Amino acid sequence: MRYTRCLASLGECRRHIAANERQRRRLGFAMWTVLTKSDGRIVGGGGPYVDPFDPDWGVELAYRFAPAAWGRGYATELARFSLTLGRDRLGLRKVLAIAHPGNAASRAVLEKAGF
Numbered sequence: 741m742r743y744t745r746c747l748a749s750l751g752e753c754r755r756h757i758a759a760n761e762r763q764r765r766r767l768g769f770a771m772w773t774v775l776t777k778s779d780g781r782i783v784g785g786g787g788p789y790v791d792p793f794d795p796d797w798g799v800e801l802a803y804r805f806a807p808a809a810w811g812r813g814y815a816t817e818l819a820r821f822s823l824t825l826g827r828d829r830l831g832l833r834k835v836l837a838i839a840h841p842g843n844a845a846s847r848a849v850l851e852k853a854g855f
Contacts, residue, residue, distance in 0.1 A: 788835055801850075
């Protein structure tokens with residue numbers, strides 16, 4: 741979690757999950773859980789979302805993956821799918837993506853997705 745926020749308690753995690761679920765119901769979209777095709781194991785999550793705690797950014801593309809999933813193309817596939825779905829099915833005109841300058845892998849994912 742070097743380049744992103746780590747929630748400090750179970751209560752804080754529950755609060756964030758509940759707020760994001762309210763956003764999903766209101767907007768019709770939120771981040772997804774990413775599973776492996778081979779065995780259905782959870783390897784990460786992400787997608788288009790509006791941060792319920794800082795909604796002024798608008799729609800953002802987010803992703804987080806377990807270290808064992810890094811370098812396997814999951815983030816790039818998720819980013820490309822998110823943008824296509826956002827444009828074609830959700831009618832999103834603008835999606836923001838942010839990567840820490842020191843996170844070269846995340847910047848590469850965003851560049852491959854067209855950012």
